[in-house]
Amino acid sequence: MRFVLAIVAFVVAAVMIVAGIAQRTVFAPPSQLTAAAIVPGDARYVVIDSSVLNAHPGQQTLTLSGSKNPKTQMVAYGRTADVKAWLADQKYATISYRAGDTAPTVKTVTPKPASTGSTGSTGSASTATPVPTATPTPAPTGSGASQAATPGPNPAGSDLWLDEYDGQDAQVTKMNVPSGVSVIVAGDGTTPAPNKILLTWPVDTSTPWAFPLIIGGLVLLVIGIALYLWGLYTHRRSRGPRRKSGPKMPKLPKAPKYKPTASIEATPRGRRASRRTRVMAPALLAGVLALTGTGAGAAFAETSTPTATPTPAPTTTSAPNDNSPAPAVTAPQLERIIKRISVAAANADAKNDPNLAKLRFAGPALQLRDANYTIRLKKADQPPLPAIPAGPLELSLPQATESWPRTVTAVVKMPNDATGKPQAPLALALVQPTPRDNYMVEYAIALEPNVKVPNLAPASIGAAVVPPDSKLLKIQPDQVAAAYGDILLNGEKSKWYSSFDLTDDKLVAQVGASWKQQEQARLAQQFGQTSTLTFAGRVGPGPVISMATNDSGAIVWVNPEEVQLHKVTEAGAQVIAGATTAALSGVAQSNTGIESVYGYQLAFYVPPAGSNEKVRLLGFAQGLVSAREVQ
Incomplete structure (x- = not known):
């Protein structure tokens, strides 16, 4: 029996150790999620919307490349309405992405000419923002047509941004941008913005069961070795010198089996009957459990509350609807x-x-x-x-x-x-x-x-x-x-x-x-x-x-x-x-x-x-x- 338990311990230990190691290697989740986009043409401004940045939970990391002049590149983020108000009459590219998409989508936003007001004027006219029109941008096949030679405004150093990174600091930017905040990527208003955008989000790679499985497997392996040594020691002790016995006695003829009739009481009585009953009861219970395919724990589960564990429905705990305007600055x-x-x-x-x-x-x-x-x-x-x-x-x-x-x-x-x-x-x-x-x-x-x-x-x-x-x-x-x-x-x-x-x-x-x-x-x-x-x-x-x-x-x-x-x-x-x-x-x-x-x-x-x-x-x-x- 000890050998059987040792073998079972070895098998279970091997399964636990292999499962624990597999969670850290073969079945380990990726360390991050990525979304890459290439902006065609020579767009001076690229806007990454708040919905894109929050497509996955966690800190966002923005990596830029492809700038013709890395010294003039900049990354800034501000309220989405403020970013669009700053761009106003400027043509820019916008990136769209949702969780589950294979790749981001790049579109070009061309503002319609405003009849009155501009961002350069003062007073109430400054709030008049041209209505942008989004048009899909074809797949990048080349450098694309350049924008007009007229230089655009330089977003670097604007007080409108919540934070800003310039030059080499804009190469890799880590941020925790909440909902309602967008990112603008640009050069100096004259040179094109970096055209290769890479967004990454961290993924929780923790495997809480890997370490317990490996440790538990090792403990069970030690128990199995101990059981095996114990069984081996007991087996050797039981094999001492034995005397040779004489000739075996002939077997007695078997008596005919007694078949009780219906008129005779079938339930045996006395000490032997009670012992037979005690032996048969566990065997009968084991047979019933084997036929039902469940253990004792499963049998108890069948008699408990039949409803499954309730799973809470996903609910959004958003803030109350408050239409009051936000403060001008943080x-x-x-x-x-x-x-x-x-x-x-x-x-x-x-x-x-x-x-x-x-x-x-x-x-x-x-x-x-x-x-x-x-x-x-x-x-x-x-x-x-x-x-x-x-x-x-x-x-x-x-x-x-x-x-x-x-x-x-x-x-x-x-x-x-x-x-x-x-x-x-x-x-x-x-x-x-x-x-x-x-x-x-x-x-x-x-x-x-x-x-x-x-x-x-x-x-x-x-x-x-x-x-x-x-x-x-x-x-x-x-x-x-x-x-x-x-x-x-x-x-x-x-x-x-x-x-x-x-x-x-x-x-x-x-x-x-x-x-x-x-x-x-x-x-x-x-x-x-x-x-x-x-x-x-x-x-x-x-x-x-x-x-x-x-x-x-x-x-x-x-x-x-x-x-x-x-x-x-x-x-x-x-x-x-x-x-x-x-x-x-x-x-x-x-x-x-x-x-x-x-x-x-x-x-x-x-x-x-x-x-x-x-x-x-x-x-x-x-x-x-x-x-x-x-x-």
Whole structure:
């Protein structure tokens, strides 16, 4: 019996070991799934849709080849709607693929000419996107016809992308692109994009049963060897010296078998009968089980619940249907944008070059920097404007929108000054006019010390832009600049004085009505009635930007201006300009007068209509923006 068990153990062990090894070798699944496509012709842009990238689960690896100039190749991914908005009027190739397809399908998308609007314009017209028409591309038989000689836009460096890889970094790209995000592959807009696309997805090659099978087989093999040695040892011990027996006794004749009649009780009784019954019961049970073809476990299964183990039906646990627009940028995307702005600002500040500043600044922020550069070229001791730090971000409030222009508010932590003292954080208002434009700094202000920022929506949700003429606020956004400018001129006599919280307002203390009166009195005392100094307020050219807060209020960015006119009133008298005004105007003294314009970049919190709160200043930046001689 031990030999039989040993043989069974050997056979089962061999099966288990072979099965375990086969799972790691012969039956091992492939390590990855691949989908390769060749883009015919000289397509400048190739779009890989989100459905293609998520055709299989796992991290996507994109491998490019076939570029005529690998240094100019780039790979970027962004929201599918943003990618199509950026392409707009450009012809591009798109790749389609589904799980189970033998190979991806390449099609060419040719946009229809738009009757109005373009991606290069500003305002609402920038949202007009030509309707693309997909046409199948024939199989690649050659280089194909080239596109028109007109160079296309270069997608490299666009703020629209969630992430970007250029040059050799774009050769092999690993990404985890979620649903709703697509990839754009391109050159520099002039050279064709790489035409050989290879997508790979990892496959779970783990074999959890291989190791247990091999170990179990080895253990069973050891048990089989032990059983074999035990049986061999027992067999040898049982074979000792034996005596030869005498002649065998003749067998007794067999008695006739007893056949009970029907009248005699068939069930035997007594000790032998009970022993025979005990012997026959297991044999009878084994026979029944053999006839039914099941073991004891199967017999038990037959008597248990007849229904099979329920398999849950596949269900989709998608998020609830939310049609609210996504925020204009993500937090990592905004951090990358701020770093690019910081580098551009540092280059412009180092060279005092307004053309470099125009790459990242617009509106009031550009106006103030342009004037500062002009002054510093003629006045060496003129301090530069605060640099734009590369981070970290302390607050971000993107607009929740899918159209253009897009607005983003960010607060960046400032490093300590030269003496080691902390500086107030820098607040930026960024605007992206069209999909192909980068975010431009419209406002750059220092926040007031101990400023109380209202409760804002999280960056992952974004906020809405409040219309400039909204009557749902305590003061309409397009009236805030004029109202505050009136306070700077007239002080308590202004009708808007009671609407603003001026308790900790440092700008009013610096250039408010009291300061103006003191300046006029000083000039009258010093020069008599030979000249007059007057002040006037006006609304500057900067846009009114309003971002909603959670309490139905808004953060409002405005650009009031103040005009100072120092005019001669007595013949023979002269007006002497200050060093800063002279550097900007080019006039050191005048027989008629000098006009100086000061620009203010202001950010306010405006409470909702009916609130008991007052409008309060969150931060400001101000400086001389223009100066000229008047007649």
